[in-house]
Amino acid sequence: MEGDSVTLHTDITDIQSQDHILWVFGPQEARIAEIYKKSTDMFDSNKTFGERLLMNNQTGSLTIRNIRTEHTGLYKLQIHSYRGNSNKRFGVTVYGSLPIPVIISNSSNCSSSSSSSKCVLLCSVMNVRDVSLSWYKGNSLLSSISVSDLNIRLSLYLEVEYQDTNTYRCVLNNIITNQTLHLNINDVCQTCSKGMQVNVIY
Known part of the structure; x- marks a missing residue:
């Protein structure tokens, strides 16, 4: 490091x-x-x-x-x-310190009356190299993306139910260390009746 x-x-x-x-x-x-x-x-x-x-x-x-x-x-x-x-x-090989990922939710298609509505989440980081970005549900890997060269932005989507009670986390890691951001769906995915709602977690 x-x-x-x-x-x-x-x-x-x-x-x-x-x-x-x-x-x-x-x-x-x-x-x-x-x-x-x-x-x-x-x-x-x-x-x-x-x-x-x-x-x-x-x-x-x-x-x-x-x-x-x-x-x-x-x-x-x-x-x-x-x-x-x-x-x-x-x-x-020298690795730089890892930034903390950012999670953004886009609730443009949300519905206050529909419990089956989906919340779309985007976990992203800027200016990283030789890393992997992953979504986990509990201890299970859902999806992952890797980059070896310097990238402007590395992003990974996740779609969840608004009423989902499972635990999710977004993990940025290289072979030495990692940065983990835990997701609280109630804080990020909020139903709305009109317009677009964007929430950001740092």
């Missing part, structure tokens, strides 16, 4: 004087950290990391502090020593 500290380990216990440890990042393999002859250097030519990088001068492990989504990508480690040469690759 954004704000976490992430350490990429070399599995070296003690760097020797002639060891050369090099970390590169991204498709351009930009040099970001290096240890050579016990001297440690940090690089940030693209102004991507600022002061977030920390390299252990005994093991060569790389720590990224207060990590951000722009630090998602491929990190490569190159080790040259008298013991031989080796390479390691680390794929890092």
Whole structure:
């Protein structure tokens, strides 16, 4: 998650004087950290990391502090020593904090005298990526939609009876965390005799 500290380990216990440890990042393999002859250097030519990088001068492990989504990508480690040469690759995906979904009800077709009238609900979020948006009835999944690329709005409809007493929830989640919004039908779905009624839950 954004704000976490992430350490990429070399599995070296003690760097020797002639060891050369090099970390590169991204498709351009930009040099970001290096240890050579016990001297440690940090690089940030693209102004991507600022002061977030920390390299252990005994093991060569790389720590990224207060990590951000722009630090998602491929990190490569190159080790040259008298013991031989080796390479390691680390794929890092950083997830941003999730917004709380919004539920909107549209009661344009409602009827104050009909108990069978439907209440149409729309659960939506703005500007999210690598997430799923789902409707649950109790613990049962009713419907779900996913997006991998940045999207202006992710929305999912649900139609319920006005007199429905079941519990519903809209859940936004990625592989790390989730945001859940519980639905109270009596608060959101209200019968009306004329016009349109729109209710929003945050």
